[in-house]
Amino acid sequence: MGVQSSHRINIAIDGPAGAGKSTVARLVANALQYIYVDTGAMYRAVTAIALERGLSSEQEAEIGLLARELAIELLPGDDGQRVLAGGSDITAKLRTHEVNRNVSAVSAIEAVRRRMADLQRRMADSKGVVMDGRDIGTHVLPDAELKVFLTASPRERALRRFKELGDNPGITLDQLEIDIAERDRKDQEREFAPLLQAPDARYLDSTGLSVQEVADRISEWGRAATRTISAGEK
Template structure:
């Protein structure tokens, strides 16, 4: 695709925890010279700050107020996207085991999701955005020109998360598999904006495939979508 083209689309990538969404979305955004929006990091930022302030993840009223007052920014950085909460860089705290175990409960709070979705839609207004999460194609950007549902086997997703936790994960791989299965259940069963594959989303299983291969596939779909839109306007 000619990156100078005036035709830019929004790409929504949804899927369960550990499917590789963030890594793939960053690669796709770089290839197309689009803006990457890590929505999961936004929920993790709310979760991290809530926990640091002593709020239980089931305290919906207080966490909802926190989310509405918190200023969250996503900025480019040398090692990827940086996440700021009220001006403080919280990027290094977002993948902790404690955040992993509480983020589903925080993300299920309707007032939190409404606030984050509003911010995310504003980020995508100008087009040229690659956004990943769990309800992007179904709720946040239902009119995205390309929607992808990215998944992988439960074991592979657990292994990816285990590696993310570093040399001292504080949890066994088997326990992490159980945690991911529980998060899948909570994400799929939450009442407001659950994890679902949009009817018009392309299904993509990353099990046993390289991240680069998956990203290349989505880039080609993106280029094809732009060509189709360009042809229609001629």
């Protein structure tokens, strides 16, 4: 059931790698009949195309130019969101180990983050958006009516990613946990728009909780925020 109000809000869900943000955000958007914006997929798209063109993460100027010129579209699909870059569907390329290893460095490039943030703000102009990432509540949508910082233990997050990779992960669970810890460090220490919990964000540790339990909790927070806004405007 959607929100029973003409009012719509924006919901920002931030958190570290493997916290389940994308899956949860999609469920929340479905529950509230909102639009889901997977910002991580946008950064992965830039990373995948950069790797495809033989660019290394050290080539910041070239990747920044690529990000400014690359047309990225997020479209609904039968199995979730489809990601198009330059008109081509690159969804299947976004979760490879090579992209996982490079996306943090590419995401740290200021020109890339500025371009993606501009696109994301345009998507949220009309309200009714659930957006997940690492700097949504602090940088992209600082005026979002509901902000959530979603996390889980490093081991739990590594296990989730390990399962995502399927039968031939090409990496051990222990190494994946090390990689996630390093991703956390890079995301938190980057100079421009680092991973931070917004002061007014609600903290939610999903360790031991099912995806549906987390989504239900955030959906109810969204409904409550909408009711509060509606009541204040009467």
